Amino acid sequence: xxxxxxxxxxxxxxxxxxxxxxxxxxxxxxxxxxxxxxxxxxxxxxxxxxxxxxxxxxxxxxxxxxxxxxxxxxxxxxxxxxxxxxxxxxxxxxxxxxxxxxxxxxxxxxxxxxxxxxxxxxxxxxxxxxxxxxxxxxxxxxxxxxxxxxxxxxxxxxxxxxxxxxxxxxxxxxxxxxxxxxxxxxxxxxxxxxxxxxxxxxxxxxxxxxxxxxxxxxxxxxxxxxxxxxxxxxxxxxxxxxxxxxxxxxxxxxxxxxxxxxxxxxxxxxxxxxxxxxxxxxxxxxxxxxxxxxxxxxxxxxxxxxxxxxxxxxxxxxxxxxxxxxxxxxxxxxxxxxxxxxxxxxxxxxxxxxxxxxxxxxxxxx
Amino acid sequence: xxxxxxxxxxxxxxxxxxxxxxxxxxxxxxxxxxxxxxxxxxxxxxxxxxxxxxxxxxxxxxxxxxxxxxxxxxxxxxxxxxxxxxxxxxxxxxxxxxxxxxxxxxxxxxxxxxxxxxxxxxxxxxxxxxxxxxxxxxxxxxxxxxxxxxxxxxxxxxxxxxxxxxxxxxxxxxxxxxxxxxxxxxxxxxxxxxxxxxxxxxxxxxxxxxxxxxxxxxxxxxxxxxxxxxxxxxxxxxxxxxxxxxxxxxxxxxxxxxxxxxxxxxxxxxxxxxxxxxxxxxxxxxxxxxxxxxxxxxxxxxxxxxxxx
Numbered sequence: 001x002x003x004x005x006x007x008x009x010x011x012x013x014x015x016x017x018x019x020x021x022x023x024x025x026x027x028x029x030x031x032x033x034x035x036x037x038x039x040x041x042x043x044x045x046x047x048x049x050x051x052x053x054x055x056x057x058x059x060x061x062x063x064x065x066x067x068x069x070x071x072x073x074x075x076x077x078x079x080x081x082x083x084x085x086x087x088x089x090x091x092x093x094x095x096x097x098x099x100x101x102x103x104x105x106x107x108x109x110x111x112x113x114x115x116x117x118x119x120x121x122x123x124x125x126x127x128x129x130x131x132x133x134x135x136x137x138x139x140x141x142x143x144x145x146x147x148x149x150x151x152x153x154x155x156x157x158x159x160x161x162x163x164x165x166x167x168x169x170x171x172x173x174x175x176x177x178x179x180x181x182x183x184x185x186x187x188x189x190x191x192x193x194x195x196x197x198x199x200x201x202x203x204x205x206x207x208x209x210x211x212x213x214x215x216x217x218x219x220x221x222x223x224x225x226x227x228x229x230x231x232x233x234x235x236x237x238x239x240x241x242x243x244x245x246x247x248x249x250x251x252x253x254x255x256x257x258x259x260x261x262x263x264x265x266x267x268x269x270x271x272x273x274x275x276x277x278x279x280x281x282x283x284x285x286x287x288x289x290x291x292x293x294x295x296x297x298x299x300x301x302x303x304x305x306x307x308x309x310x311x312x313x314x315x316x317x318x319x320x321x322x323x324x325x326x327x328x329x330x331x332x333x334x335x336x337x338x339x340x341x342x343x344x345x346x347x348x349x350x351x352x353x354x355x356x357x358x359x360x361x362x363x364x365x366x
Numbered sequence: 367x368x369x370x371x372x373x374x375x376x377x378x379x380x381x382x383x384x385x386x387x388x389x390x391x392x393x394x395x396x397x398x399x400x401x402x403x404x405x406x407x408x409x410x411x412x413x414x415x416x417x418x419x420x421x422x423x424x425x426x427x428x429x430x431x432x433x434x435x436x437x438x439x440x441x442x443x444x445x446x447x448x449x450x451x452x453x454x455x456x457x458x459x460x461x462x463x464x465x466x467x468x469x470x471x472x473x474x475x476x477x478x479x480x481x482x483x484x485x486x487x488x489x490x491x492x493x494x495x496x497x498x499x500x501x502x503x504x505x506x507x508x509x510x511x512x513x514x515x516x517x518x519x520x521x522x523x524x525x526x527x528x529x530x531x532x533x534x535x536x537x538x539x540x541x542x543x544x545x546x547x548x549x550x551x552x553x554x555x556x557x558x559x560x561x562x563x564x565x566x567x568x569x570x571x572x573x574x575x576x577x578x579x580x581x582x583x584x585x586x587x588x589x590x591x592x593x594x595x596x597x598x599x600x601x602x603x604x605x606x607x608x609x610x611x612x613x614x615x616x617x618x619x620x621x622x623x624x625x626x627x628x629x630x631x632x633x634x635x636x637x638x639x640x641x642x643x644x645x646x647x648x649x650x651x652x653x654x655x656x657x658x659x660x661x662x663x664x665x666x667x668x669x670x671x672x673x674x675x
Contacts, residue, residue: 050571050575051574051575052571052574052575071574072571072574072575073574073575073576073577073578073579074577075575077575078575079571079572079575081568081571081572083566083568085566085568085569085571085572086572087569087572087573087586087587087590088591089590089591089593090590098573098576098586099575099576099577102576102577102578102582103577146572146576150576
């Protein structure tokens, strides 16, 4: 059990900066998820914590010790790999006990720990099998078992669910969360899937282009993203970005999307947005669930408008409608009974109480 | 409809034609015809010489009389024959073990060279294996020459020697094995290198995190992962080395006396040089059961591992 701290960690491949100065404090027993698109440096960061990549600058501290030059085997960490990396010539028991065997742990102690981990993961009956006799999900469990058995300071997960099919992925996600609740160990988990990040993490670290964009609890990231990147990355379908202008009209602020269409800014935001009147490159950020079909009851800051629907995607519990505003494709989530149809005009409602105003020049959410 | 109405005579001819036609259309017939060129080739180049050798081995020296197993009985009574058996085994086993070890070590070195320079090294290291052995052995012959041996010249600087490289039984055996290792190790190197490249990098990473030192990674990850290729290469090389002819023939011609004779070279000496073809083929035939056992092992291994993976 340990804290992990990254201080100005840099990774350079030849002249390319893969990680450009990452600062991160991970509390003891915390579940941290690093999330971001491919090539954002999240896996590299994880591998630097593991010691599989040398760091080009900065410090990594595990449990109070700077481990910059400590080889992986002495860092007391355990890692679960994307393709499991189980030793194919060893059976499940041997795979799980390998680390302990190398540490010359007593045989009955190994036995006790392997059996215990197997019980936690419900793989007791698989202990004699070879990895190739296991399904993807079972291999994943064994890989986790191998990590649990070691009782390390830190668990590292490198996209552990990417090789599983969609249904199993959801199941294993819950499984990982359960395991973390039973075996509370500091965990760093890398994924490109924002749903995994949201569901698993105590705190999510969103990375982009080698830098941390934002760190925060899943709901904080969702409701108050700091940058356009985070706003667009977290949430599915992604947040809509509509180019707009802010104008002052009769003491109130209005968002002007185009000549024919403008919406009043909620009164609560007037003070915050006041200085941005007339600025170029502004964008309205609005999540799809805040564009719905119209309803009889009107809340403050909700505004109805007519829109020609271009594409309709029924999802069962909801229907996604797509239309174009000011050159931007916009997605809304409407009730499946609202009779949305492609090529028809529909009365939609925008809930601006949850809007974001984004400066597209700096990428910051205002 | 036209078929039914056709006269009986043409119908019979038609039957014969369709019978042949049907035969030609059977899958097994087509398969047999396609394989026929190869079957003929194997028959002419392998089966016929093999059977002929067995036939020859059962004739008397002038090849005028059938003597059954007489030649074999004669061989068993000769000490030289048992020397050849011993030498062949010593030669093949020692050479294969060292080729495997050296190939394994060199493969690791090459594997760790950054991929940019690796091609060059791979190419250079393959040279001994690519040069026709008769030719490269000539170069070794000069290196070992009693009068102007380069090795002895170097050793003389340290006050050692001169070593009778090819003149003394033990040294001659050493020299023959050395040259064979030199020529054969690159084959092991390239096979092991390919095997090394197929071991997923993440297994090493997992082992590193599990706390394995470099030698434990080799012992617990590399070797088990390469077990297949190690077994197959070693057995394959055992066969080729056991049946070696060219290196011994050029380097020592079996000498001094018969100290470096192998089955191949001794059979050649008896059969071609001394004109006792039946006895020569009799000697060479002794390789068959020994190599058959090795081949059986290889085939068993491949099929077993094949079904395992």
